[in-house]
Amino acid sequence: MSLYAIGDLHLSLGGSKPMDIFGDRWTGHVEKLRRGFEAVGCNDTVVLCGDLSWAMGLDDAVLDFNFIADLPGKKYILKGNHDYWWQTASKLNAWFSENGWSNIALLHNNAAIYESGGERVALCGTRGWFFEEQASAHNEKIYRRELARMESSLICGSKLGADRLFAFLHYPPLYGNGYECAEIIELLEKYHVEKCYYGHLHGPSVRLAVNGYRHGIDFQLVSADSVDFEPVKII
Numbered sequence: 001m002s003l004y005a006i007g008d009l010h011l012s013l014g015g016s017k018p019m020d021i022f023g024d025r026w027t028g029h030v031e032k033l034r035r036g037f038e039a040v041g042c043n044d045t046v047v048l049c050g051d052l053s054w055a056m057g058l059d060d061a062v063l064d065f066n067f068i069a070d071l072p073g074k075k076y077i078l079k080g081n082h083d084y085w086w087q088t089a090s091k092l093n094a095w096f097s098e099n100g101w102s103n104i105a106l107l108h109n110n111a112a113i114y115e116s117g118g119e120r121v122a123l124c125g126t127r128g129w130f131f132e133e134q135a136s137a138h139n140e141k142i143y144r145r146e147l148a149r150m151e152s153s154l155i156c157g158s159k160l161g162a163d164r165l166f167a168f169l170h171y172p173p174l175y176g177n178g179y180e181c182a183e184i185i186e187l188l189e190k191y192h193v194e195k196c197y198y199g200h201l202h203g204p205s206v207r208l209a210v211n212g213y214r215h216g217i218d219f220q221l222v223s224a225d226s227v228d229f230e231p232v233k234i235i
């Protein structure tokens, strides 16, 4: 059994969003993802770090979620900034079960336990916060809500009796140019998060990523195009 993470599948199987406009790496990205998941076993777990589907509503997202469900492993999903189809947890859970997608679950205001070598690892996460959005006072409310979601997920993970906590975000909590989302980093430190995986950065923006230790936490970008469309093995 292994644990993996990858973000930004950017599927559009029910629509016609051409992803190659984001650069050559995205040409044939659905097939690349299918091949990338060949290393994942059906008893493995994969955290999908947001930007999953371009669909605007659940009906348009069915083909994308059929694809996700058919990929091997249990999938925990985070919300990204492009996931306009996202609904309340109760609606999404009902939609998953109506469609028989028993291997897809939400990572949203909650946490999940992944057991490895006798240890309990808590998988915690939320969408996170984008530094460009921070400039707008209008979004202060959303920012506070994201912080609250992150903390409730970390509390939930701790209460589940975790030996280790891993965090998954869509937005990078810090950048190579020095920008850091201080409140999110403080939360990760407060709950002794060991590893933090995030997505959102594509193409030329990948150079802004922080991969490695900061504040004693191991950060890694896992957006699909930055990892050759192959889920990154964590443990």
Ligand SMILES: [Fe+2]
Pocket (backbone or CB within 6 Å): 051, 080, 081, 082, 170, 199, 200, 201
């Ligand atoms: Fe994004």
Ligand SMILES: [Fe+2]
Pocket (backbone or CB within 6 Å): 008, 010, 051, 080, 200, 201, 202
């Ligand atoms: Fe993305």
